Structures are given as C-alpha cells and as structure tokens.
Amino acid sequence: MVYNKETGSEPRIYGCTRTASALLSHCICIGFTVFIALLSRPGTSWFSWHPFFMTLAFSFFMTEAILLFSPHGSPLKRFSHKTKGRVHGILQGLCASCAVLGLAAIYYNKHLNGKPHFTSWHGVLGLLTVCVVGLQSLAAVPLIYHSLAKGWSLAKLKRYHAATGMVTYLLGSGSLLLGLSSAWFTGSVGEYTWYLSALCSALNALVIMNQVSSAYTAKKRLQS
Numbered sequence: 001m002v003y004n005k006e007t008g009s010e011p012r013i014y015g016c017t018r019t020a021s022a023l024l025s026h027c028i029c030i031g032f033t034v035f036i037a038l039l040s041r042p043g044t045s046w047f048s049w050h051p052f053f054m055t056l057a058f059s060f061f062m063t064e065a066i067l068l069f070s071p072h073g074s075p076l077k078r079f080s081h082k083t084k085g086r087v088h089g090i091l092q093g094l095c096a097s098c099a100v101l102g103l104a105a106i107y108y109n110k111h112l113n114g115k116p117h118f119t120s121w122h123g124v125l126g127l128l129t130v131c132v133v134g135l136q137s138l139a140a141v142p143l144i145y146h147s148l149a150k151g152w153s154l155a156k157l158k159r160y161h162a163a164t165g166m167v168t169y170l171l172g173s174g175s176l177l178l179g180l181s182s183a184w185f186t187g188s189v190g191e192y193t194w195y196l197s198a199l200c201s202a203l204n205a206l207v208i209m210n211q212v213s214s215a216y217t218a219k220k221r222l223q224s
Contacts, residue, residue, distance in 0.1 A: 053101045085143075173204065
C-alpha cells in the first residue's frame with residue numbers, strides 16, 4: 001500500500017478521494033447557486049431575492065470559505081495560512097451580508113402580502129441560522145485581534161471557531177434542505193430535480209464535515 005508523503009500515514013487513495021470530493025463540492029456550490037439564480041430570477045419580485053441571496057450565502061460563500069483550508073482542494077493551496085484566513089474572512093463577511101439581505105427580502109415580502117412571519121420550521125431555522133452566522137462572525141474577531149481574548153491561546157480559539165463553524169454550516173445546510181421542501185421549490189421543479197438538489201446540499205455538508213473533523217483528528221495526532 002502506498003502512503004502519502006505529507007502525512008506519512010494516510011494511504012494515497014484517501015488523498016485522491018478527498019481531492020475528488022473537494023473538487024466535486026466546488027462544482028456543486030457553483031452549479032447549484034447558478035441553478036437557483038435561474039429558477040428564482042432575482043429582481044422579478046421581492047420573494048425572488050430570498051432564495052437567491054440565501055443560496056449565495058450558504059451554498060456558495062460559506063462553502064468556499066471553508067474549502068479554502070482544505071489540504072486537498074483549496075483554490076489557494078500555494079498561499080500562506082494568513083492569506084487564506086483573510087480571504088476566508090472576506091467570504092464569510094459576504095455570506096453574512098447575503099444572509100441578512102435574504103432574510104430582509106422574505107420579511108418584507110410577507111409584510112407586503114400580510115402574511116405571518118416565521119410560522120414554518122424553515123422560517124424558524126433560517127432566522128436562527130442568520131443569528132448564529134452573526135455571532136460566529138463576531139466571535140472570529142479575537143482570531144484577528146488576539147489581545148481581545150486574554151487567557152485564551154490562539155490554538156484553542158481556532159479549534160472552537162472550527163467546531164462552531166461546522167455547526168453553523170450544518171444549520172445553513174438544514175435551512176437550505178427545508179427550503180427545498182417549500183411550496184415554491186416543489187412547484188417549480190420535477191421529482192428527479194428535487195432529489196438531485198437535496199443530494200447536492202447533503203454532499204456538500206458531508207465534505208465539509210469530513211474536512212473539519214479530519215483536520216481536528218490530525219492535530220490531535222500531532223499533539224499526542
């Protein structure tokens with residue numbers, strides 16, 4: 001069996017599989033975002049901005065922000081960790097901005113139509129997710145200005161940020177999956193397209209979970 005020279009313990013086929021998974025995730029987050037944009041036709045109504053901005057936030061910006069740190073599929077693989085961190089912050093800022101705009105669009109649309117707010121699981125989880133994204137962004141400030149977190153090591157802050165970031169991403173994925181069950185989406189696509197869309201969201205979530213958990217396991221192995 002051939003082993004990866006970088007880790008010294010991981011079989012090469014695992015690395016190839018993870019590289020293929022990361023590349024697939026890149027393709028999914030771009031393709032799915034374009035698909036939703038074409039389906040929702042942003043600008044045709046207030047509601048049309050909601051699926052567009054939310055998909056742009058969680059399927060594209062947040063996914064790409066995390067994949068930046070993938071050792072197998074990062075588009076900035078040759079750049080320093082500091083540069084990746086800066087680009088990650090920019091993408092996460094864009095994610096938070098799009099999420100707020102998407103929430104504002106659906107809130108105003110319901111207000112115009114006299115409909116009650118946050119009456120479905122999709123609405124409640126979506127609101128929770130946007131709030132968590134905001135908190136996650138604020139919690140990341142000490143990673144840039146470490147003096148704000150006295151008594152906390154930078155390594156520990158990064159571990160907590162990665163763990164809570166994964167939870168935030170799963171909340172976003174859950175919101176997207178519930179959105180696929182909405183009357184608008186189910187009425188706009190066929191059965192096979194629905195299953196394919198749900199599969200895309202699930203695959204992205206699995207890739208991100210694997211990346212974060214593998215990075216944590218690798219660090220624990222080095223420390224032991």
